[in-house]
Amino acid sequence: MAVYTQVTDEQLHQLLADFDLGEAIALKGIDGGIENTNYFLTTSLNGQQHEYVLTLFEELNRDEVPFFVELGSWLGKRNVPVSHALEDRNGIGLKTVAKRPAIIQPRYPGAHLNRTELTANHCAQIGTALAHYHQGGSDFYLKRQAHRGVFWWRRESERLAPQIAKADAELLTEEVRRFDELRDQFGEQLPSGIIHGDLFHDNALFHEDRLTAILDIYNAASAYYLFDLAIVANDWCIDSNLQIDPLKEQALLKAYAAIRPFSDDEYKVWPQLTRTAAMRFWLSRLEPWVEAHQGKGSGKTLKDPDEFKQVLLHRIAKPSSI
Incomplete structure (x- = not known):
């Protein structure tokens, strides 16, 4: 979360005029993140x-x-703890503020945990919540192609290849190829539906050690459920050396499977999807990193791409299993 667009008192007053939320008494920008402008609003x-x-x-x-x-x-109506837009008195949730699409959401109790604070219990809780998320969205009536999915990573890995180390380019190419083989082999056999797509530990809130909310669903798309779980495992279950903690990962997987059991094919593809998930976030961090070093940066916050390169290398060297 971050602040890229300033909101004036007049704009805020006009927004709240459509709601029954009271009068604004404070608006405080939220630091961090790279995609949207966020404020804490007190009324x-x-x-x-x-x-x-x-x-x-x-x-x-x-x-x-x-x-x-x-x-x-x-x-939200299916009791999945995700942040969602509040509706105004006319039943409209999507508004416009400062020429930007905007929504007002509840502020949930709790805070983000640092990765070093995460335990097997936290991993189990997010596993349970993600399974409910997948089940809750299984009959959602809209579909969306991921804006950083398979077509994107094919294109960007090729575009960046001449601009990065040869070994890195070869590694990206190999992982893209391996996912293409997986998709050719299993096609639509793997369970799929609406995924979160970005459920890192800083997109969840905990209060008194209990999960209270899942945030930032703006990478949601139609994809393999297991790919979503792999994204979570690669972030929530790594230690300070960027290696997978097997106790945390098994807690995550068991809790998830207790709600949505894995198919036979999912057992087979898990090792590769953990690699694909690591490759995807390595690439998405590498792209702006390379551009910034060429003087083409957007000015937005950069995250070190090497972290997910190391996770990928670990996944290759020590594949895990469900």
């Missing part, structure tokens, strides 16, 4: 203070945002 209604989150979408255009607004509402 006063009938002598009581209430807390919300105001999000302005910086990368998604207005035609793309309704998918996520509808998905959040859909999952």
Whole structure:
């Protein structure tokens, strides 16, 4: 989360005029993140203070945002703990603020945990929640292709190849090829549906050691469920040396499977999908990193791509199993 667009008092007043949330008494920017502008919003209604989150979408255009607004509402109604847009008195959740698509969301109790604080219990809780997310969205009526999915990583790995070390380019090419082989072999046999796509540990809140909310569903798309789980494992279950902690990973997998059991094919493809997930985030971090070093940076926060390169190399050297 970060602040790229400033919101004036007048713009905030105009926004709240459509809601029954009271009057604004504080608006504080939230630091961190790379995609959207976020504020903590405090209002006063009938002598009581209430807390919300105001999000302005910086990368998604207005035609793309309704998918996520509808998905959040859909999952929320199915008791999946995801942050979702509040509706105004006319039943409209998607608004415009400072010429940006915008939503107001509940502010949930709790805070992000540092990766060093994560335990097997936390991993089990997110595994359970992700399984409910997948089940809750299984009959969602909209579909979306990931904007950084297979076609993107084919294109970008080829484009970046001449600009990075030869060994790195060869590694990316090999992982793209291996996923293509997996998809050719298993096709639509692997369970798929709406995934979160970015469920890192800083996209979840815990209060008194209990999961309270899943945040930032703006990478949700139609994809293999197991790919989503691999994304989680590669972030939640790594130690300080960027190697997989088997106790945490097994806690994650067992908790997930207790809600949505794995198919026979999913047992077979897990080792490769953990590699594919690591490759995808290595590439998505490598792209802006290379551009920034060429003087073409966007000015947004950069994250070290080497972290997921190391996770990928570990997954290759020591493949795990379900």
